[in-house]
Amino acid sequence: xxxxxxxxxxxxxxxxxxxxxxxxxxxxxxxxxxxxxxxxxxxxxxxxxxxxxxxxxxxxxxxxxxxxxxxxxxxxxxxxxxxxxxxxxxxxxxxxxxxxxxxxxxxxxxxxxxxxxxxxxxxxxxxxxxxxxxxxxxxxxxxxxxxxxxxxxxxxxxxxxxxxxxxxxxxxxxxxxxxxxxxxxxxxxxxxxxxxxxxxxxxxxxxxxxxxxxxxxxxxxxxxxxxxxxxxxxxxxxxxxxxxxxxxxxxxxxxxxxxxxxxxxxxxxxxxxxxxxxxxxxxxxxxxxxxxxxxxxxxxxxxxxxxxxxxxxxxxxxxxxxxxxxxxxxxxxxxxxxxxxxxxxxxxxxxxxxxxxxxxxxxxxxxxxxxxxxxxxxxxxxxxxxxxxxxxxxxxxxxxxxxxxxxxxxxxxxxxxxxxxxxxxxxxxxxxxxxxxxxxxxxxxxxxxxxxxxxxxxxxxxxxxxxxxxxxxxxxxxxxxxxxxxxxxxxxxxxxxxx
Amino acid sequence: xxxxxxxxxxxxxxxxxxxxxxxxxxxxxxxxxxxxxxxxxxxxxxxxxxxxxxxxxxxxxxxxxxxxxxxxxxxxxxxxxxxxxxxxxxxxxxxxxxxxxxxxxxxxxxxxxxxxxxxxxxxxxxxxxxxxxxxxxxxxxxxxxxxxxxxxxxxxxxxxxxxxxxxxxxxxxxxxxxxxxxxxxxxxxxxxxxxxxxxxxxxxxxxxxxxxxxxxxxxxxxxxxxxxxxxxxxxxxxxxxxxxxxxxxxxxxxxxxxxxxxxxxxxxxxxxxxxxxxxxxxxxxxxxxxxxxxxxxxxxxxxxxxxxxxxxxxxxxxxxxxxxxxxxxxxxxxxxxxxxxxxxxxxxxxxxxxxxxxxxxxxxxxxxxxxxxxxxxxxxxxxxxxxxxxxxxxxxxxxxxxxxxxxxxxxxxxxxxxxxxxxxxxxxxxxxxxxxxxxxxxxxxxxxxxxxxxxxxxxxxxxxxxxxxxxxxxxxxxxxxxxxxxxxxxxxxxxxxxx
Numbered sequence: 001x002x003x004x005x006x007x008x009x010x011x012x013x014x015x016x017x018x019x020x021x022x023x024x025x026x027x028x029x030x031x032x033x034x035x036x037x038x039x040x041x042x043x044x045x046x047x048x049x050x051x052x053x054x055x056x057x058x059x060x061x062x063x064x065x066x067x068x069x070x071x072x073x074x075x076x077x078x079x080x081x082x083x084x085x086x087x088x089x090x091x092x093x094x095x096x097x098x099x100x101x102x103x104x105x106x107x108x109x110x111x112x113x114x115x116x117x118x119x120x121x122x123x124x125x126x127x128x129x130x131x132x133x134x135x136x137x138x139x140x141x142x143x144x145x146x147x148x149x150x151x152x153x154x155x156x157x158x159x160x161x162x163x164x165x166x167x168x169x170x171x172x173x174x175x176x177x178x179x180x181x182x183x184x185x186x187x188x189x190x191x192x193x194x195x196x197x198x199x200x201x202x203x204x205x206x207x208x209x210x211x212x213x214x215x216x217x218x219x220x221x222x223x224x225x226x227x228x229x230x231x232x233x234x235x236x237x238x239x240x241x242x243x244x245x246x247x248x249x250x251x252x253x254x255x256x257x258x259x260x261x262x263x264x265x266x267x268x269x270x271x272x273x274x275x276x277x278x279x280x281x282x283x284x285x286x287x288x289x290x291x292x293x294x295x296x297x298x299x300x301x302x303x304x305x306x307x308x309x310x311x312x313x314x315x316x317x318x319x320x321x322x323x324x325x326x327x328x329x330x331x332x333x334x335x336x337x338x339x340x341x342x343x344x345x346x347x348x349x350x351x352x353x354x355x356x357x358x359x360x361x362x363x364x365x366x367x368x369x370x371x372x373x374x375x376x377x378x379x380x381x382x383x384x385x386x387x388x389x390x391x392x393x394x395x396x397x398x399x400x401x402x403x404x405x406x407x408x409x410x411x412x413x414x415x416x417x418x419x420x421x422x423x424x425x426x427x428x429x430x431x432x433x434x435x436x437x438x439x440x441x442x443x444x445x446x447x448x449x450x451x452x453x454x455x456x457x458x459x460x461x462x463x464x465x466x467x468x469x470x471x472x473x474x475x476x477x478x479x480x481x482x483x484x485x486x487x488x489x490x491x492x493x494x495x496x497x498x499x
Numbered sequence: 500x501x502x503x504x505x506x507x508x509x510x511x512x513x514x515x516x517x518x519x520x521x522x523x524x525x526x527x528x529x530x531x532x533x534x535x536x537x538x539x540x541x542x543x544x545x546x547x548x549x550x551x552x553x554x555x556x557x558x559x560x561x562x563x564x565x566x567x568x569x570x571x572x573x574x575x576x577x578x579x580x581x582x583x584x585x586x587x588x589x590x591x592x593x594x595x596x597x598x599x600x601x602x603x604x605x606x607x608x609x610x611x612x613x614x615x616x617x618x619x620x621x622x623x624x625x626x627x628x629x630x631x632x633x634x635x636x637x638x639x640x641x642x643x644x645x646x647x648x649x650x651x652x653x654x655x656x657x658x659x660x661x662x663x664x665x666x667x668x669x670x671x672x673x674x675x676x677x678x679x680x681x682x683x684x685x686x687x688x689x690x691x692x693x694x695x696x697x698x699x700x701x702x703x704x705x706x707x708x709x710x711x712x713x714x715x716x717x718x719x720x721x722x723x724x725x726x727x728x729x730x731x732x733x734x735x736x737x738x739x740x741x742x743x744x745x746x747x748x749x750x751x752x753x754x755x756x757x758x759x760x761x762x763x764x765x766x767x768x769x770x771x772x773x774x775x776x777x778x779x780x781x782x783x784x785x786x787x788x789x790x791x792x793x794x795x796x797x798x799x800x801x802x803x804x805x806x807x808x809x810x811x812x813x814x815x816x817x818x819x820x821x822x823x824x825x826x827x828x829x830x831x832x833x834x835x836x837x838x839x840x841x842x843x844x845x846x847x848x849x850x851x852x853x854x855x856x857x858x859x860x861x862x863x864x865x866x867x868x869x870x871x872x873x874x875x876x877x878x879x880x881x882x883x884x885x886x887x888x889x890x891x892x893x894x895x896x897x898x899x900x901x902x903x904x905x906x907x908x909x910x911x912x913x914x915x916x917x918x919x920x921x922x923x924x925x926x927x928x929x930x931x932x933x934x935x936x937x938x939x940x941x942x943x944x945x946x947x948x949x950x951x952x953x954x955x956x957x958x959x960x961x962x963x964x965x966x967x968x969x970x971x972x973x974x975x976x977x978x979x980x981x982x983x984x985x986x987x988x989x990x991x992x993x994x995x996x997x998x
Contacts, residue, residue: 016546036741040740241535241538
């Protein structure tokens, strides 16, 4: 090992200790912690956050990182870790300690003010806070941009390196042009499909049983994967031998938990597949938000909504719910879980309209950060963009502009990664189809061979390769959103065929 | 605030962050973490342990602690914190970093070697490891003793300051003399009591419902207390607004979960009652192991096995288990849960024989540390002491010398605190009876008034007062084990009365 690189060891141990602790606290808050614990526990989490900041800004650490920037004899993993540390160090350096604390406090209070405003359905009580968040986020981004790029590009690249406004503009323009007619075509073709059988009562204890079965079927080995319940489903991991998913059960919406388990299962398989040589390091996790989302959406939609996926599974579901599904054919079930229905809420949206929800948010973030839109004008603009792209107007702020927590947390630039995830997934799926008999493997219950392919091409690299390189190495091509649109067109075409 | 004391702030923040994280990891490992996660997670926990050691041995911190030793203008809480830091610093200083790591590794591997040996029922496969643990523990204790006291006294005082071998000898001699005849008397009086109705099937889901009800009845507000399940019941807390208890359900032993909930509930009420000014500091928890155990045993035995405790509760239990308990009178239920039955296993033992299990362990630890017994001779000596004090011989090593994990973890000197807890509880209970109509309050479901008394006298002080002072302030007297024996004698006398 490079002698200089060795000097990073104390920092890397600090990082491992503080970051893993922080991850555990975050998990615990959503799944187990009693309600009144939050305030005091947040004070401990702030110390952990602050510890991470101090660790990377420690003079010895900074000197070592600086010196390693140009080292030529590092392994790919070492070089990637140095790249990540440089990024993190520059980010932290740009923000004075005082302002960093102020921002952390603002984020914490903004989240609860947002929650309260959503409950009361009152945007005006959240607007002044959101204005502060936007201002501080923009100010930090400007500092980090050093006049070399736009603040919004700085934010975008926090989540998806290389995917600047320019690149995303051309991506979203394609979606803007091609998705709305596809949605209309699908709706026309699906007229008359009845999914009311998925809105009967499905006892939660039986749903739990099915979802546990489903998780194991997907290869989520219970020795390395924990399952719990939380208000919103999510995935996290302490390391490659401790990955955790949650779901949320609704008695009259069994498809919600089922597809969230497949979705989070996709995230979990990614983390389980990261090389154990990388785990517990700053590159020991999925490569980016978008790449992570590509895996979850690939399992959820591109595999999980295919008939072949359900051939080995549907019998089990019918067995657990004979009254509800005993007389429902697999084709009827499939048609119901593929129903396209524009609605106001992103997380309840179908595969075809999902990226339109993201398009709305992308447009709004751009306008906010480029000074074309004020926070005050946000609700009206939100509603009019929903009308434009999805043909509906939210009935109120709670199901409109207040629906997501992201902006309260200062996570501007995050949303586009969801749409990119869909597009990455389609491009990866296309390549996989060339190399594997995907449908056949699914019908035969050999999901593990599909996962093995993804592990080989994507998972094992963790965050060592930049996303663009990872995608190119896996698919042989630069990022190309056409595969995503082709995939959706094929899907709509298939829907339009009589069953 | 004392200016010098202020200099402790960075250390105290480190402590808060690292210790709270460690506590959360410990909780998580027992309740949620997937099986295969342990090894990697242990490596993170070692970093946290090491971080705590480094924090207190940091030169600036040491200098401040040294300088504060003689400060006269500290508040009681500050002075207590300094007292704890001095103790911890001296403990850590006595052990070189290398050996400390070696010891930590030994403890970790010893626990799994012990578990394996217990499973295989083979003491010889654990003996060499246990020898190493005893040797290292003794060596560290000798260093810390600096020739001023015996190594075993050093260990004893880690758990219960002031309770040296000399003091414990006179305590245990009393127990040795008076308990065995009491056990015999109770058994004679209880001949013919039938508790078979407590060995029917009690569905776990209903048990869960009752234990949840019971916890709330005890005042464990679910906004501040989480409940979970683990192999062995325990209590932990992150701070005074986040206290957690576990239990373990056996379908044919409903009393096991019930009395573990009352027991852990007693621990939990203690932590919930610690002043919020102290929480998240090194004195923000129960005063000692023994004092903690006094609270859990007070609720479990001195309240929880009284008829009055069950008057407001037994109807609920019958309601949930009409087939099993519908025809069982409260008196029969009470007689069954108070049955005295010497057995080989400590954690399954009744109130009367419990301290005899501790007596055996105390004798063995003394002999081991004073050089009168070798690890090899341990099993035979264990069995003969069980025969002597409890009149039974364990059928094998698993239910004999291998039953507890404590020694594998190097926790020598811990066991006596369980017996002391019983004695503290009796002394505190005696005082409470003078000031409160305990039986009446229980019958009327006013447990909260009893808890309020304990909060006022014990809980709120956390670990600010040393145990001896706490006990004296609460009861008006120095520690006196006679109350414990009087309590047990009264109980046996009551049992001997016809119902």
